[in-house]
């Protein structure tokens with residue numbers, strides 16, 4: 128059935144393309160039987176699927192978190208342990224590589240530092256844009272170690288430009304990507320530049336034929352480390368642009384959408400609903416399918432491309448003929464195989480699952496959602512999903528690799544913006560964050576700082592900013608090619624970000640900040656930690 132269907136797509140594609148018969152594509156959405164469960168629900172809390180995952184994950188994470196705490200200092204309690212999350216910001220490959228080094232420094236399988244083993248104690252992990260690339264590469268490949276991703280996938284991939292997938296085999300990859308977008312078009316969905324962009328990124332981030340084309344966000348639920356609850360629950364964020372009103376970029380109070388292996392949607396008022404990730408692409412009205420269901424729209428490359436789509440910032444017809452060769456020129460050429468370029472090509476288009484859904488007043492009139500990079504509202508750390516009361520997160524390790532300064536380092540302004548927006552959205556678990564001027568004057572932009580230590584009703588934010596400890600890590604976001612030495616230097620620098628430059632006292636201080644949320648007795652060493660690292 129599936130082979131026949133693919134064959135039909137290829138025949139259809141051949142009519143449109145003047146090129147040789149393109150290879151069979153696994154990219155296109157495919158019709159599927161609709162599930163018995165509702166396709167859309169209001170955002171009254173987390174889904175029952177996520178709730179079941181967390182219920183199974185929590186005891187495993189707690190055992191591992193307890194082991195790590197005991198390794199750091201035998202006097203830490205292992206009772207009543209809190210939920211710990213990690214986020215990786217936007218920032219292209221810079222953020223992917225620093226974020227990877229941070230995880231490596233926390234991963235008991237892959238390093239031997241005081242911090243090693245903390246990764247095994249996490250309950251949630253979120254990423255946006257470059258951080259979403261990182262999280263997708265980790266989760267989509269069933270959570271290998273950073274060392275193995277570095278050696279087997281990233282180093283060779285990043286040594287070639289994004290426009291040169293699979294090195295010498297690039298022409299074959301382009302033929303395959305062309306077939307992919309033609310197949311999506313033949314299935315009834317107009318591809319945009321985000322489709323080939325996601326495909327090119329996938330060649331660098333996912334294993335498997337045609338850049339891991341078989342990987343869907345929802346198929347992560349079938350991977351062994353997910354089914355055994357060995358890993359934190361992954362979440363990737365994106366924003367919607369109200370293109371009908373002539374808007375090109377999201378406003379600062381934009382609704383924040385989240386993608387998980389189970390669901391897509393938002394808790395924010397205006398949307399306040401979720402749909403099942405697996406059935407994205409289905410045309411729905413008031414939560415009911417209009418003409419059956421579709422699967423495979425949630426291609427992982429398309430989603431990681433969505434979370435990092437900054438092409439909307441051009442805000443004019445996507446360059447039909449780019450003056451300089453490179454990514455934009457190649458994407459134009461690929462889309463030109465399917466249709467003449469328009470401004471809509473700058474968005475990741477999803478049939479709106481909340482069309483005619485009364486609870487989603489902001490978007491219920493829109494047939495499509497036009498999604499873009501999750502960091503475009505100046506909140507470059509994917510925190511909103513983790514501030515939701517129903518997620519019961521107590522501590523968030525925030526690895527901020529934003530390029531706020533001209534030298535491409537963070538200055539705290541993204542975290543401050545999230546604090547301001549959280550206040551307005553009524554997300555009261557966000558601790559008070561000072562403006563960036565305070566970060567810079569106090570040095571919170573170049574070393575770890577803890578926010579919310581002293582208030583049991585707040586989440587503690589452990590801020591881990593990118594700083595050039597051992598490598599000039601302020602690489603430009605646009606840099607899409609890293610030599611093997613640069614890839615390795617960036618990851619090693621990320622280890623320094625996660626360990627505060629291999630500080631011998633930092634593991635204890637991290638542990639103190641985590642256990643403080645339990646209200647249990649703390650080792651004496653914690654007092655000086657709080658003096659050094661706690662802002663409030």
Ligand SMILES: *[C@@H]1O[C@H](CO)[C@@H](O)[C@H](O)[C@H]1NC(C)=O
Nearest residue numbers: 199200201202203650651652
């Ligand atoms: C643990 O607590 C005991 C009793 O207060 C103290 O003697 C010991 O030094 C502490 N151990 C560590 C590693 O802090």
Ligand SMILES: *[C@@H]1O[C@H](CO)[C@@H](O)[C@H](O)[C@H]1NC(C)=O
Nearest residue numbers: 315316317318476478494495
């Ligand atoms: C929604 O997007 C599809 C492309 O997938 C496009 O064909 C259609 O015209 C769009 N609808 C509206 C109302 O913009």
Ligand SMILES: *[C@@H]1O[C@H](CO)[C@@H](O)[C@H](O)[C@H]1NC(C)=O
Nearest residue numbers: 236269270271351352357358
């Ligand atoms: C994922 O599963 C593999 C195989 O069982 C295991 O070796 C690996 O450590 C697991 N990863 C994590 C993060 O637990």
Ligand SMILES: *[C@@H]1O[C@H](CO)[C@@H](O)[C@H](O)[C@H]1NC(C)=O
Nearest residue numbers: 290301452453454456457460
């Ligand atoms: C992609 O871009 C590279 C470099 O700009 C160029 O050499 C190559 O021909 C392009 N490939 C296609 C298929 O457009």
Ligand SMILES: *[C@@H]1O[C@H](CO)[C@@H](O)[C@H](O)[C@H]1NC(C)=O
Nearest residue numbers: 447462463464465466467468
């Ligand atoms: C591709 O671009 C050319 C030149 O602008 C145009 O003539 C052609 O119609 C486009 N192809 C498609 C499929 O839109």
Ligand SMILES: *[C@@H]1O[C@H](CO)[C@@H](O)[C@H](O)[C@H]1NC(C)=O
Nearest residue numbers: 534594595596597598599600
């Ligand atoms: C970090 O940046 C500072 C200021 O630009 C510079 O003096 C220092 O040499 C850099 N260190 C590394 C390891 O790149």
